[in-house]
């Protein structure tokens with residue numbers, strides 16, 4: 612497994628592989644890998660000859676009062692997991708390498724970032740779109756794999772890939788959960804045991820909404836009220852948003868007539884947790 616720390620080395624590696632006729636799958640991450648990240652590597656592995664993992668805690672996607680400085684790091688363990696998952700190259704740049712002196716350019720989308728997480732994280736998706744555009748140009752993959760855990764991010768990536776004419780197939784990997792239902796996240800590491808128990812409110816409230824929709828409830832407002840009440844019954848929880856949206860545009864939906872995505876963000880102690888699911892109304 613090659614570990615490449617400069618853009619130049621990464622690009623040279625990818626170009627050499629392409630010249631040999633090899634294809635490349637790519638999984639971008641911020642490191643502190645868990646089984647969710649590994650599942651994306653396993654999805655990407657059989658799709659191409661080579662498998663590239665990037666580890667970069669991207670400063671431009673964090674707001675001024677967010678957890679950039681506290682973001683957990685364990686490169687040694689990440690490299691071990693990467694090797695086990697069949698990664699052939701790891702791109703491990705630092706901040707200066709990615710955004711050198713006099714960096715000026717940002718990639719911005721018109722609509723998708725104004726929904727859901729974008730409302731309370733106004734710089735986030737611009738930062739994500741910018742770094743992923745740069746990573747696509749550096750790694751030059753044929754296939755890139757992203758998790759459905761970050762549903763809005765996956766929509767942003769699909770849109771920018773289309774809009775900016777990247778010849779890259781985007782694959783979405785299912786959410787990997789702990790046995791009790793909590794979606795795996797590097798940020799779960801910040802929680803105390805008590806907060807960890809409260810964190811179950813996200814997946815459980817999605818379960819309640821799914822049941823209610825299956826039983827015929829069509830009002831998003833009523834579903835949101837039920838989810839809010841459930842989440843507020845747990846300690847240490849502070850709801851950022853709960854929304855039912857169109858799965859493609861992410862526009863809010865008031866009456867559930869077709870498939871919707873329910874998405875929510877809840878602050879649990881120091882961890883801002885997100886979760887989502889697609890829900891179909893009964894036939």
Ligand code: AMP
Nearest residue numbers: 640641642647757758760761786787795
């Ligand atoms: P991150 O390191 O948190 O930026 O995530 C890197 C990639 O892993 C993103 O595409 C995430 O959507 C994906 N990911 C994070 N957590 C999970 C999970 N529990 N299941 C599936 N994919 C995930």
